[in-house]
Amino acid sequence: MVNMTDHTHMELELEAILHASNDNIIVTDGNGIVLRAIKNSHEFYGEFSEKMIGQSVYELEKKHIFSPSVTIKVLEQKKEVQLMQKTAAGKIIMVKGIPVFDSENNIVRVISLSHDLTEIQKLKEDYEKLQSKVAHYESEIEKLKEQETAFDLLTTNSSKMRKARETMRRVAKSEAAVLLFGESGVGKTIFARAIHQESDRRKGAFIEMNCGAIPVSLAESEMFGYEPGAFTGASQKGKKGLIESADGGTLFLDEIGELSLELQVKLLKLLQEKEITKIGAVESKKVDFRLIAATNQDLKKMVEEGTFREDLFYRLHVVPVEIPPLRERKEDFPMLLDIFLSQFNRKYNKNMRLHPDSISKCLSYKWPGNVRELENLIERLVILSDQTVIPPSLFSFESEQERTEENWSSLHLFQQEGKTLKEAINEIEKQWLLQAEKEGRSTYEMAKMLGISQPTVVRRLKQLQNDSK
Template sequence: MILKGKGEKMEKLDMLEVELDAVVRASNDNIFIIDGQGTVLRASPNSSSIYGIEASDLIGKSVFDLESKNIFKPSINVKVLKERKEVRLMQHTTTGRTVMATGIPIFNEAGEIVRVISFSHDLTELEELKAEYEKLRAATERYQSEIQEMREKDSSFENVVLKSRSIQRIWQLVQRVAKSDASVVFLGESGVGKSLFARALHKGSKRAKETFIEVNCGAIPETLFESEMFGFEAGSFTGANKKGKPGLIELADKGTLFLDEIGELPLSVQAKLLKVLQEKEITRVGGIKPKPIDFRLIASTNQDLAEMVKEGTFRQDLFYRLNVIPITIPPLRERKEDIVMLLHYFLQKYKEKYEMDKTFHPKTLEKLTAYDWPGNVRELENTVEQLVITSETKTIYPELLPSYHHQQHGNTDSLHIEELEEKNMTLKDALEEVEIRWLKRAAQKCKTTYEMAEYLGLNQSNVVRKLKKYGINAKSH
């Protein structure tokens, strides 16, 4: 900008002076006017809030001196005087403000700088807003990540109630270990949901899109176990498929092999399974050529494997191979807060399945919640299904509950004897009735006759004989 013209009238100059002063005072920006030597001629009143020094103390001062004292750092006016052009830069003041400064030189007809007008716009609030925005953006990303984790949790763990802290901690542990390929063994009583956790672990792993092969080690006869697990080549034994057959381990290639109730695994098969885990290859029964195999092993048991190792019924080397990450699922009686939610969950499930509108009477819920559920989640689910089917009314009343739900702890024997007396039973008949009830109760809580034998304190062959004697089908109870 160049000044032209001389001899303006004094009153016009006075008016310009008034107008300029008004602009400087009214502007939200901080305005400085200096001469060609760097002396401050005018300064906005808000200089103190931005630069920490009153405008009156700046008038007559050299911008070079002010820069050396860090009042202007860097000084926009000094930069304009040196570079002889319009300049824009960011300043950080001693008062902690952040400003955007713009300096404009004014030249005379000889090309000399006679004035520099600079504007400093306070960006502190804008910078703070930017910082807040970054915080909000980071928080939003974190929440989105947490929501995604919840969605993944819901999709892979939809049938497990996460009310109690113990189950929540187990689920968090399952989520962490799912990403690895380490062997996991789930420990706990029958019916606590070990297979459900195993499936959730698979769904949360990098093998989620591959096969999940579940093997109930207590359900396969020992004579068939090896061929079922390892497969067989054509003509390897009498009656074998002419084309051969892949075993369950082979079918789990690239996926997950879940050995449920691994404590029932025969010792002969334990040795071969260990070899597969160590060498990462499998040989079918009757075959000679090994095949590379890659699977993740998950196991579960309601038995004390460490004790079985001491007794010689479980291989120590396989135990250590399995026991990389042991996870114990607590029984339902130790997480009472889950019971009500599970009752409602299974009620809804079987209402939809059987297209029945049912609801629990408050007293029914009270008795079901107070019960210890020795068969855990499996027993609870079976009970709810039974109640939904057998209830003739919309409301499920407590009278419909099995007799053991009405008995108080510590008074079971006397009540049971009264029941037997009312039926006018002989001692022999009464003993048979007790035996039948124990067998049915064991069949309801246990998955195999081996588990029933352990529960009843009998040997397995004796359990099988008694089931046959009384015509009890273990699978139906």
């Protein structure tokens, strides 16, 4: 039997535990009448504990001292309940209600334990506001990006290049075919992508095909695709061609002068009817794409020689754009040198600078590989130079006189061997390829050394292998 002294001690212990706890504790009886409350209840609930004791949780909920009441939920559900409460003091608290049962499974007490989450909730609201601001700023940035066109990023100081860029900017929004003329390495692919990005088809695919890199025997299947089992070695699943992949977007045919006459006929029909028929298929399929073509060859001359169809030429020649070679846009050298130097300093984690005399060295060179050759040179200098300032001596270009004398010497040698000009060119190309193959670890490195595209390197090597059989 518990005597009065023991009961008083238990009361004192309970009060001490109640007020020492980090939790806000309220105890009610089985009818929801508050028996005990933490002393700083006013801070949590906006009501002093003395006033809360003896009141019903039902009345306290109506007064919005706390809402909703976890004690009411426990009495209704006869189990432990956890929920978020708002209080008259403006607090947001996480509260857990715990039922205490007697021997007959009746609730005789409900103990609620709560934690103040007001600061956390405020942080959450501040975070959501910050996220809203970030989303707004991102939206504004996107609008500014939309105003800045892809052509604005292709900066130039050259009047010739500005004229070409302006022509491409005007034609970008149309559906007209564009034919880009220019030497190897002037950036025809970059401009083709810019036209696509500025067109109404920018959300569609940009499909690029190098007509000179795909063997003639495979070109048709690559372009038009094929049905399952259409020919020996064909995939049983069939294959979608590059043209079909460009449906809704842009098809870019690079080195179009390398396309065989047979495929030129098929391409012409495609442009007229906008339908493709896969190899092995019976029915044709409609396709909708915008065509951009590029070449470093004289297509008019090829038409005269019978190696390029005249009707296809005029189909492609709707908007011809000539991209000037680097030697004709020398105003761009300072800008290009700065762009490439910054690019490769970042890539190789260096801080190289060019000697002021480097620009004059560049201006005296003819740059047969154009922008690609300049880019490859700067990358090579950043990699190999062990000085902070790259000396102009590393820009070791042959003078025109030295190159001419060497060419004449080679010409006399080939004449003595009874070789024609074509045979001499093939021999020189062979030597260059073999040397690049020795020094380069991959066809991509070979392409950089030779100032040509990687697919062209692959094609030339295959030809070389076939010739040696």
